Amino acid sequence: MSELVDIVDSLENKISKLLHKLELLHSANIKLEEELVSVRNDHEATKASVSEWQEKYNSLKLANSMLGSETNKTEAKLKINTLIRELDHCIAQLSE
Secondary structure (H helix, E strand, O other): OHHOOOOOOHHHHHHHHHHHHHHHHHHHHHHHHHHHHHHHHHHHHHHHHHHHHHHHHHOOOOOOOOOOOOOHHHHHHHHHHHHHHHHHHHHHHHOO
């Protein structure tokens, strides 16, 4: 009979240890999920910042091309022509 009691005690100890490990893993999982959300938010903010800087770079590049060499002038003219075509298209849609 004492053997049965020892087996039950052993099982109780093992179950207790497993429950404790489960609790620790659950806490770690929650912490990792919070960290993931934080990293995702940082990633989105970084993407937005990169996009903003890309727009600024393109604007600066266009401004410099108007002042710069012949190849840059050609690029500026092409950009201006594209903008004019877009404006003409908008005007045509508004007049319909």
